[in-house]
Amino acid sequence: MIIVHHLENSRSQRVLWMLEELALPYEVRRYERDKKTMLAPPELRKVHPLGKSPVIEDSGDGGRVIAETGAIVEYLVDKADGRLGAPANRTAALDYRYWLHYAEGSLMPPLLVTLVLSRVPLFGKTAQKRIRPWIETHLDFVEAHLSRHQWFAGDALTAADVMMSFPLEAARTRAGLNASRPATIAWLEKVHARPAYQAALRAGGLYDYA
Numbered sequence: 001m002i003i004v005h006h007l008e009n010s011r012s013q014r015v016l017w018m019l020e021e022l023a024l025p026y027e028v029r030r031y032e033r034d035k036k037t038m039l040a041p042p043e044l045r046k047v048h049p050l051g052k053s054p055v056i057e058d059s060g061d062g063g064r065v066i067a068e069t070g071a072i073v074e075y076l077v078d079k080a081d082g083r084l085g086a087p088a089n090r091t092a093a094l095d096y097r098y099w100l101h102y103a104e105g106s107l108m109p110p111l112l113v114t115l116v117l118s119r120v121p122l123f124g125k126t127a128q129k130r131i132r133p134w135i136e137t138h139l140d141f142v143e144a145h146l147s148r149h150q151w152f153a154g155d156a157l158t159a160a161d162v163m164m165s166f167p168l169e170a171a172r173t174r175a176g177l178n179a180s181r182p183a184t185i186a187w188l189e190k191v192h193a194r195p196a197y198q199a200a201l202r203a204g205g206l207y208d209y210a
């Protein structure tokens with residue numbers, strides 16, 4: 001059995017979606033954010049030293065603890081004998097690897113900076129304007145890819161799509177992603193319509209991005 005240490009309204013939602021798609025049994029331990037700071041509660045540090053979410057614990061693997069969404073998602077692909085993993089086609093497999101890393105490695109950082117700046121009085125708004133063009137470049141890049149491909153890594157859903165869901169949801173909620181990028185919006189709608197995605201939302205509780 002896999003225990004998911006899940007923080008409300010967070011990146012961790014992707015792990016629940018992944019588990020639902022793979023139909024692997026899991027249990028959710030929910031954590032609430034501090035209402036003022038929005039940080040995770042200190043209990044999460046007992047699970048992993050960084051005190052962030054997601055973290056999973058796998059009793060089927062001696063209680064092994066895995067942190068970092070990308071590492072968790074790859075762990076689950078292995079556990080499911082490769083389902084939702086890299087496609088056989090070489091180009092699609094390289095796309096798979098690229099987008100899997102791009103989600104947290106390239107797209108999330110400017111989105112996180114803009115979120116943090118939105119909470120900084122006065123100087124925050126001006127600084128946010130400097131970041132905006134970077135985000136626009138990223139969103140154009142994603143739109144160009146999705147206007148040529150059904151999914152991030154070819155013609156079927158993979159873990160790369162799961163990884164890309166949170167940054168694109170966050171971009172839609174707080175960084176101006178809208179109908180002017182129709183392929184990306186269509187992809188988000190297709191994701192949100194999946195029964196496994198909906199089941200994950202029910203399992204996770206509060207989530208403002210879907």
Ligand SMILES: N[C@@H](CCC(=O)N[C@@H](CS)C(=O)NCC(=O)O)C(=O)O
Nearest residue numbers: 010011039040052053054068069104
């Ligand atoms: N790159 C890491 C980021 C983990 C992370 O920052 N998680 C956020 C949730 S969106 C968190 O736990 N924030 C609460 C905090 O920093 O206290 C991952 O994808 O797992």
